[in-house]
Amino acid sequence: GENVEQHPSTLSVQEGDSAVIKCTYSDSASNYFPWYKQELGKRPQLIIDIRSNVGEKKDQRIAVTLNKTAKHFSLHITETQPEDSAVYFCAAIGWYGGSQGNLIFGKGTKLSVKP
């Protein structure tokens, strides 16, 4: 089945710097890759997603890139702000009975943005 690896597990940056989180996946059939942000004590919130028919997607200060050949995708946050501090999870979609279903998550990256 699908397996998702995420690095780094913790990341500390200065306010205004960029942050990059990387994930790899194992199942070449996966074609949907969301990123979730989870603040302490809160539910995971979808912040951006990408499908395998595109290589990059941007939404203001957030971008995601996908390399299907290498089976890895990355989250890029530019001009980081203290409110970006949270745990970020990447995910890939799994398969069941020939159709797609649940998400397989990476173990998360704790991002700390220092003022």
Place this chain on the structure above:
Amino acid sequence: GAGVSQSPSNKVTEKGKDVELRCDPISGHTALYWYRQSLGQGLEFLIYFQGNSAPDKSGLPSDRFSAERTGGSVSTLTIQRTQQEDSAVYLCASSLGTSGAKQFFGPGTRLTVL
């Protein structure tokens, strides 16, 4: 519109007791998922329902765990004879369908087994 809701928000139980956790998905969402998040850990898939299809139970950790979805809407996750290692936050998510549909999470139920 209303998002995914879960109840109770917190549940403390004694080892060996049974518990039921409830999830109300977003109206119109046909797919419903249960995940578990242990303290400081990632999200572990448990089970998902899609319409009237047989649920994917491949993530359930033991036969003490079961779930049902009545009328294609509300779902209940039941844990029988709870153990301390069952302590975690149980998260429910729903989506319009599968095949890469966006999943939206509920606030979770924090289960503590004493």
